[in-house]
Amino acid sequence: MDYTNLGRTGLRVGVAGLGCGGSSRLGxxxxxxxxxxxxxxxRAIDLGVNFLDTANxxxxxxxxxxxxxxxxxxxVVISTKFSAHKGKRLIPxxxxxxxxxxxxxxxxxDxxxxxxxxxxxxxSYDHAVGELWPALMLERDKGNVRHIGITETAPMDHEQVMLGRALDDDCWDVMMLAINLMNHNACADLLPRAVENNVGALAMFAVRSLFSSPDRLRAGMVKLADDGKIDRELAMGDGPLDFLIHEGGAQSVIDAAYRFVRHQPGIDVVLFGTGNxxxxxxxxxxxxxxxxxxxxxxxxRGLFGHLKGVGLDFPTTYAPTV
Ligand SMILES: NC(=O)c1ccc[n+]([C@@H]2O[C@H](COP(=O)([O-])OP(=O)(O)OC[C@H]3O[C@@H](n4cnc5c(N)ncnc54)[C@H](OP(=O)(O)O)[C@@H]3O)[C@@H](O)[C@H]2O)c1
Structure with a gap:
C-alpha cells in the first residue's frame, strides 16, 4: 500500500480506501x-488498507x-457519516x-x-455549516470525533456547487467528491482548491454501476450519443472504452477507471466498494x-472533458437519504 497525508488532518491513510456503502455494502x-x-x-486490512468508510x-x-x-x-482510520437532511426535512x-x-x-x-x-x-448546505458544523465542533472538543468532513450528493449536484461553497468556507477538513473516467468536473476547480486549502479529498464513483458492467457502459454510451453529448461512432462498438486496454496501458476498463482517478492531482484516497x-x-x-x-x-479529456454528471447513480440496495 502507498500511504499519504489526508489533507490538514495529519492522518496517514492508504490511497486505496474500502467503501462500505454503495450497492455492495461489503456484500x-x-x-x-x-x-x-x-x-x-x-482481508482488506491484511492488504494494507487502513481507511474504512462507512455511514449510519x-x-x-x-x-x-x-x-x-x-x-x-x-x-485503522474510521470514517462514518450522518445525513444533514432527509428529503426536504433539515435534520436538527x-x-x-x-x-x-x-x-x-x-x-x-470512543x-x-x-x-x-x-x-x-x-x-441543506446553509443548515450544515450554520447549525451542524458548530455542534460537531463541540463533539470534537469533547474528544468524540477527531475531524469533520462533508460529502456531496453527486447525482443531484452535477456542477458540484455545494462542495465549491464548502471550500469557500474552509471549515471542513475533508471532502468526498465524485470523479470518474467520464466525469472530470472536479479536476478544473475543486481539486486545485482542495490542494491549496489543504483539504483532504476522497474520491467516490470511480467505478460504481457504469464501469462495473460492460452492458451498462454500452447502454450509457448509447444514451449519451442519443442526447448528442458524444460522437455516435463511440457508442457503436462493443467496448467503447477498449482503446484504453493495450500493452503499456490498462488491463481492463475497471483497471483504467481506478488508475485514472488515483492519479488526478489532489485526490488523496480512492474509495472502492465491493462485496467480492x-x-x-x-x-x-x-x-x-x-x-x-x-x-x-x-x-x-478530449472525448469526455465536457461531460457532467455521468456515472452517478443512487445505490440500488438501500433507500437513499436524499
Ligand atoms: N455521498 C456519499 O457520501 C457517497 C456516495 C457514494 C459512495 N460513497 C462511498 O464511496 C464508496 C465507493 O463508492 P463507488 O461509487 O466508487 O463504488 P460503489 O458504489 O462502492 O460500487 C462499486 C461497484 O463496482 C463493483 N465492482 C468493484 N470492483 C469491481 C471489479 N473489480 N470488477 C467488477 N465489478 C466491481 C462493485 O460490485 P462487487 O461487489 O461485485 O465488487 C460495486 O457494485 C462507497 O462504498 C461509499 O463508502 C459515498
Missing part, C-alpha cells in the same frame, strides 16, 4: 452475510465494530449528534477519526498501479 447488499463482510474487511445509513458499522474488536484501534443538530453517538456505540469505539455530513445538497473478495486485491493493485499513458489521458 450485505447483494445477499452476503455478516461473516463474509467481516472477512472482507479483514449503510448498515455496515456493525461489521467494522466486529473487526475493530480484533485489532489495535489506531491501526441534536439528531446528528445522537447519530454520531450511535455510531460510536455500534462500532464500540472516538471517530473522521465524521462527515452525508450527501449534503445545495439546499476476488475484486478486492485487483482493485487495490489497480489503485497502486502507475498512471495511464499520457496519450490515453489526453484522449479521455
Amino acid at each position: 450485505l447488499g447483494v445477499g452476503g452475510d455478516m461473516a463474509g463482510a467481516v472477512d472482507l474487511v479483514r 445509513s449503510y448498515g455496515t458499522e456493525e461489521v467494522l465494530g466486529r473487526v475493530l474488536a480484533e485489532i489495535p484501534r489506531d491501526s 443538530a441534536a439528531e446528528v449528534v445522537a447519530g454520531l453517538h450511535e455510531s460510536l456505540r455500534i462500532m464500540g469505539c 472516538c471517530i477519526d473522521l465524521f462527515q455530513l452525508h450527501g449534503v445538497s445545495i439546499n 473478495p476476488d475484486h478486492l486485491a485487483g482493485n487495490i493493485a489497480s489503485i497502486l498501479a502507475p498512471p495511464l499513458p499520457a496519450e490515453d489521458v489526453r484522449k479521455l
Whole structure:
C-alpha cells in the first residue's frame, strides 16, 4: 500500500480506501452475510488498507465494530457519516449528534477519526455549516470525533456547487467528491482548491454501476450519443472504452477507471466498494498501479472533458437519504 497525508488532518491513510456503502455494502447488499463482510474487511486490512468508510445509513458499522474488536484501534482510520437532511426535512443538530453517538456505540469505539455530513445538497448546505458544523465542533472538543468532513450528493449536484461553497468556507477538513473516467468536473476547480486549502479529498464513483458492467457502459454510451453529448461512432462498438486496454496501458476498463482517478492531482484516497473478495486485491493493485499513458489521458479529456454528471447513480440496495 502507498500511504499519504489526508489533507490538514495529519492522518496517514492508504490511497486505496474500502467503501462500505454503495450497492455492495461489503456484500450485505447483494445477499452476503455478516461473516463474509467481516472477512472482507479483514482481508482488506491484511492488504494494507487502513481507511474504512462507512455511514449510519449503510448498515455496515456493525461489521467494522466486529473487526475493530480484533485489532489495535489506531491501526485503522474510521470514517462514518450522518445525513444533514432527509428529503426536504433539515435534520436538527441534536439528531446528528445522537447519530454520531450511535455510531460510536455500534462500532464500540470512543472516538471517530473522521465524521462527515452525508450527501449534503445545495439546499441543506446553509443548515450544515450554520447549525451542524458548530455542534460537531463541540463533539470534537469533547474528544468524540477527531475531524469533520462533508460529502456531496453527486447525482443531484452535477456542477458540484455545494462542495465549491464548502471550500469557500474552509471549515471542513475533508471532502468526498465524485470523479470518474467520464466525469472530470472536479479536476478544473475543486481539486486545485482542495490542494491549496489543504483539504483532504476522497474520491467516490470511480467505478460504481457504469464501469462495473460492460452492458451498462454500452447502454450509457448509447444514451449519451442519443442526447448528442458524444460522437455516435463511440457508442457503436462493443467496448467503447477498449482503446484504453493495450500493452503499456490498462488491463481492463475497471483497471483504467481506478488508475485514472488515483492519479488526478489532489485526490488523496480512492474509495472502492465491493462485496467480492476476488475484486478486492485487483482493485487495490489497480489503485497502486502507475498512471495511464499520457496519450490515453489526453484522449479521455478530449472525448469526455465536457461531460457532467455521468456515472452517478443512487445505490440500488438501500433507500437513499436524499
Ligand atoms: N455521498 C456519499 O457520501 C457517497 C456516495 C457514494 C459512495 N460513497 C462511498 O464511496 C464508496 C465507493 O463508492 P463507488 O461509487 O466508487 O463504488 P460503489 O458504489 O462502492 O460500487 C462499486 C461497484 O463496482 C463493483 N465492482 C468493484 N470492483 C469491481 C471489479 N473489480 N470488477 C467488477 N465489478 C466491481 C462493485 O460490485 P462487487 O461487489 O461485485 O465488487 C460495486 O457494485 C462507497 O462504498 C461509499 O463508502 C459515498
